[in-house]
Amino acid sequence: MHGTITRPDPGPRRLPLILRLALRELRAGLTGFAVFLACIALGVAAIAGVASISRSLSDGLGREGRRILGGDLAYNLINREATDAERQALAREGRLDSVASLRAMAVAESGDAALVELKAVDPATYPAAGDLATDPPGRLADRLAERDGVPGALADPALLTRLDVKVGDRIALAGHKVAIRGTIVSEPDKIAGGIGFGPRLMISEPTLRATGLVQPGSLNRWSYRILLPPGTPDADLDAAQARIRAATPEAGWEVRSRSNADPRFAKSIERFTQFLTLVGLTALIVGGVGVGNAVHAFVERKRASIATLKSVGAPGSQVVALYLTQVMLIAGIGTLIGLAIGASLPFLLDALFSADLPLPLNPTLAPGELALAAAYGLLTAFAFAITPLGRAHDVPVSGLFRDTVDPARVRPRWRYRIWLGLSLAALVGLSVVTAFDRRVALIFIAAAAIAFGLLHGVALGLMALARRLPHPSWPAPRMALANLHRPGALTPAIVLSLGLGVTLLVTLSLIDANVRRTISATLPARAPNLFFLDIPSRDAAQFREFLARAAPNGKIEDVPMMRGRIVALNGVPASKIRPPEDAAWVLDGDRGITYADTVPEGSSLTEGAWWSAEQGAKPLVSFEADLARQLGLKLGDTVTVNVLGRDLTATIFNLRRVEWRNLGINFVMVFSPGTFRGAPHSDLATLTLPGGTDAAAENHILRDVAKTFPSVSAVRVKDALDAIGDLVGRLVLAIRGASAVAVLASLFVLAGAIAAGHRARLYDAVVLKVLGARRSRLLAAYALEYAALGLATALFGLMAGTLAGWVIVAKVMHLDFRLDLSGALVAATAAVALAILLGLAGTWRILGQKPAPYLRQI
Numbered sequence: 001m002h003g004t005i006t007r008p009d010p011g012p013r014r015l016p017l018i019l020r021l022a023l024r025e026l027r028a029g030l031t032g033f034a035v036f037l038a039c040i041a042l043g044v045a046a047i048a049g050v051a052s053i054s055r056s057l058s059d060g061l062g063r064e065g066r067r068i069l070g071g072d073l074a075y076n077l078i079n080r081e082a083t084d085a086e087r088q089a090l091a092r093e094g095r096l097d098s099v100a101s102l103r104a105m106a107v108a109e110s111g112d113a114a115l116v117e118l119k120a121v122d123p124a125t126y127p128a129a130g131d132l133a134t135d136p137p138g139r140l141a142d143r144l145a146e147r148d149g150v151p152g153a154l155a156d157p158a159l160l161t162r163l164d165v166k167v168g169d170r171i172a173l174a175g176h177k178v179a180i181r182g183t184i185v186s187e188p189d190k191i192a193g194g195i196g197f198g199p200r201l202m203i204s205e206p207t208l209r210a211t212g213l214v215q216p217g218s219l220n221r222w223s224y225r226i227l228l229p230p231g232t233p234d235a236d237l238d239a240a241q242a243r244i245r246a247a248t249p250e251a252g253w254e255v256r257s258r259s260n261a262d263p264r265f266a267k268s269i270e271r272f273t274q275f276l277t278l279v280g281l282t283a284l285i286v287g288g289v290g291v292g293n294a295v296h297a298f299v300e301r302k303r304a305s306i307a308t309l310k311s312v313g314a315p316g317s318q319v320v321a322l323y324l325t326q327v328m329l330i331a332g333i334g335t336l337i338g339l340a341i342g343a344s345l346p347f348l349l350d351a352l353f354s355a356d357l358p359l360p361l362n363p364t365l366a367p368g369e370l371a372l373a374a375a376y377g378l379l380t381a382f383a384f385a386i387t388p389l390g391r392a393h394d395v396p397v398s399g400l401f402r403d404t405v406d407p408a409r410v411r412p413r414w415r416y417r418i419w420l421g422l423s424l425a426a427l428v429g430l431s432v433v434t435a436f437d438r439r440v441a442l443i444f445i446a447a448a449a450i451a452f453g454l455l456h457g458v459a460l461g462l463m464a465l466a467r468r469l470p471h472p473s474w475p476a477p478r479m480a481l482a483n484l485h486r487p488g489a490l491t492p493a494i495v496l497s498l499g500l501g502v503t504l505l506v507t508l509s510l511i512d513a514n515v516r517r518t519i520s521a522t523l524p525a526r527a528p529n530l531f532f533l534d535i536p537s538r539d540a541a542q543f544r545e546f547l548a549r550a551a552p553n554g555k556i557e558d559v560p561m562m563r564g565r566i567v568a569l570n571g572v573p574a575s576k577i578r579p580p581e582d583a584a585w586v587l588d589g590d591r592g593i594t595y596a597d598t599v600p601e602g603s604s605l606t607e608g609a610w611w612s613a614e615q616g617a618k619p620l621v622s623f624e625a626d627l628a629r630q631l632g633l634k635l636g637d638t639v640t641v642n643v644l645g646r647d648l649t650a651t652i653f654n655l656r657r658v659e660w661r662n663l664g665i666n667f668v669m670v671f672s673p674g675t676f677r678g679a680p681h682s683d684l685a686t687l688t689l690p691g692g693t694d695a696a697a698e699n700h701i702l703r704d705v706a707k708t709f710p711s712v713s714a715v716r717v718k719d720a721l722d723a724i725g726d727l728v729g730r731l732v733l734a735i736r737g738a739s740a741v742a743v744l745a746s747l748f749v750l751a752g753a754i755a756a757g758h759r760a761r762l763y764d765a766v767v768l769k770v771l772g773a774r775r776s777r778l779l780a781a782y783a784l785e786y787a788a789l790g791l792a793t794a795l796f797g798l799m800a801g802t803l804a805g806w807v808i809v810a811k812v813m814h815l816d817f818r819l820d821l822s823g824a825l826v827a828a829t830a831a832v833a834l835a836i837l838l839g840l841a842g843t844w845r846i847l848g849q850k851p852a853p854y855l856r857q858i
Contacts (some may be wrong), residue, residue, distance in 0.1 A: 036294035040334030042285025044377035051369035054273035060360035065258035067130035071225030115198035119206035130188025156199035214681030222574035252642030290749035316393035333383035383423035390416030480784035501746030506801025510824035528686035558685035568640035571644020583630035608654030617674035790832035
């Protein structure tokens with residue numbers, strides 16, 4: 001009989017055996033994995049939340065670019081208006097709107113004066129994009145129109161408070177009256193104007209011209225916004241820019257487009273995102289220690305199962321694969337929880353604080369960023385789980401069964417060490433490749449590795465010291481000392497988790513204290529009391545005499561000042577230069593520049609000599625030494641700057657070091673007098689009063705200046721420092737919030753370490769209670785053990801945190817470092833108390849157990 005034999009139907013496809021067994025074991029629940037889940041979820045949530053918020057801010061800037069910029073394209077000029085030909089070239093591309101901005105002094109009828117950020121607009125066209133909200137609402141043209149011979153103005157509510165005026169009152173600008181017709185509620189293009197040191201005051205362009213504040217050489221900025229038809233693609237923007245560039249090749253425009261409305265904010269968001277991501281990664285890595293502790297405890301609980309599997313012939317690799325699959329499935333659950341929390345943060349932020357946010361937020365799901373956070377979480381879980389799981393590979397069945405009384409010490413096979421190395425390399429690579437500044441990422445990774453190594457060394461040293469110390473005669477101290485170095489001691493886990501938290505808290509405390517001291521005490525002590533801007537050069541001598549009379553014992557400095565923008569270095573356009581991040585600001589936007597016959601005060605030459613009177617007739621420049629090094633500049637190189645619409649090229653004649661921290665008159669570039677011979681300019685002056693800050697004397701001088709020299713703007717250094725201090729305070733608050741995640745992860749790890757030692761402590765308690773030990777004596781022993789661990793860790797945290805704080809303050813921020821351990825000691829004391837309390841809390845329940853049930857299992 002002939003025919004074919006058909007293969008029997010295998011039925012529905014089944015899952016792989018390892019996965020089936022893993023899922024079957026997980027039916028018992030996630031008991032013992034609370035800390036594991038919390039550590040993974042917390043770290044992933046931090047990274048996903050920061051990335052999602054950053055993406056939402058970036059999308060918000062991109063979506064609102066037209067409104068933020070005030071148009072589709074913005075062409076900016078410093079210290080001059082566009083010529084008729086230049087305006088015509090701009091107007092040919094679309095609807096044109098112009099805005100002028102400068103600083104001025106607003107004087108109330110009472111004589112009180114305040115610096116304002118003056119903004120002059122065309123009421124017929126402003127705002128070209130977005131909406132201006134005022135209180136009371138109304139047409140802008142009506143608010144700024146002239147009534148009874150007095151033009152109108154809109155003011156920031158802060159100005160009304162500062163001058164003690166109200167809507168309807170009149171104030172003076174350069175001696176010209178304007179009436180406050182309302183307050184500004186929201187300004188669509190406020191972000192593009194940057195951070196100011198005074199409240200906003202909005203007037204019309206005709207009013208600005210009537211004040212006489214716009215003079216040749218005065219510090220002002222003109223922005224020309226072009227509004228294209230809705231739906232215009234980005235390719236048409238590029239074409240429009242090319243046509244304008246061809247029509248106005250020598251204009252010296254600073255150009256922005258709606259797709260990159262404010263690159264400064266975009267860069268700041270990227271930098272801050274990287275920092276907070278690294279803090280989140282720190283929390284995740286700290287949590288990895290908790291993962292390792294939880295997996296170790298999991299393996300301990302599964303000893304009987306592992307022994308059974310091995311006794312029926314399961315190879316060690318299959319056992320490891322089974323429990324690694326379980327661990328990674330649980331890590332996947334923790335990762336999903338973290339992703340859900342992180343992805344929801346932008347929406348929560350928008351719902352609760354949208355009205356208070358200074359930047360536009362466009363809440364959105366960011367799949368790429370969430371995938372990156374998930375990769376961080378899963379890689380961390382794998383890296384910290386593979387070693388404790390790998391140890392079960394070669395432990396014999398008999399060793400697993402008798403491990404309670406004779407613990408086996410097994411090192412994982414090389415294959416598991418290689419997997420550990422690969423996973424750590426993947427974490428490092430992911431951190432570096434996705435970093436905004438790879439140098440910072442590498443420094444962070446190196447610092448984290450050093451911190452882990454040092455803490456591991458501290459733990460080993462503490463155990464070695466406890467092993468060699470003479471045994472006390474009292475039972476409690478002797479038991480505490482033995483617990484520090486016994487097999488399976490909690491010392492490594494507690495020192496690592498608590499040490500990282502204390503180090504981070506001490507570092508932040510010292511940075512905060514030094515930055516605040518610098519802003520509130522050090523800088524005011526060194527800095528001048530008052531800065532005076534826009535002093536007409538024709539009135540410079542008269543103004544100096546006025547200050548000498550007003551403050552006979554004061555120190556007066558004055559220099560000529562213009563604004564210029566670097567357009568080329570050695571003939572290479574600035575747009576094609578990729579400088580280091582620390583030096584990029586020099587090429588971004590306009591800079592204050594001056595000329596001098598002698599070396600400016602606060603500067604010292606490092607290379608070259610100062611020019612003589614004869615040499616100074618040529619176009620030469622002195623460049624700040626550190627910035628020159630970062631930009632690759634040397635003596636003899638050329639720098640081209642655009643000043644008042646003209647490109648001027650000067651040769652670097654010398655390099656000098658500038659003391660920026662005195663807040664005096666300092667410039668990146670100081671030119672020879674011949675470079676700007678005959679160019680219109682204004683003067684900048686400072687006044688330093690003897691005895692430091694004197695609010696009454698400063699206010700008196702401000703009133704007199706506003707009355708005698710109405711076109712001169714005055715800035716109180718204290719007001720500027722207060723504004724900076726407020727900004728720094730917000731940044732520190734954000735950093736503290738992010739760092740709290742890492743500290744919370746440390747607490748989870750500490751709790752997990754204590755929970756992981758539950759089995760060993762239970763065994764000790766049962767044996768000792770059978771031998772007659774009282775609960776009070778056991779508690780005393782455990783309290784001494786945890787106090788020793790907390791004290792050793794706190795001392796390390798104080799030293800390591802102080803070193804880290806010194807490096808960041810002195811070497812990164814370039815500020816004077818002063819050791820202020822008030823906040824640091826609080827953190828260290830809290831660490832000791834926390835170690836004792838958590839340790840005793842975890843031990844109390846153990847000491848209450850009856851010995852009999854556990855003796856049957858031993």
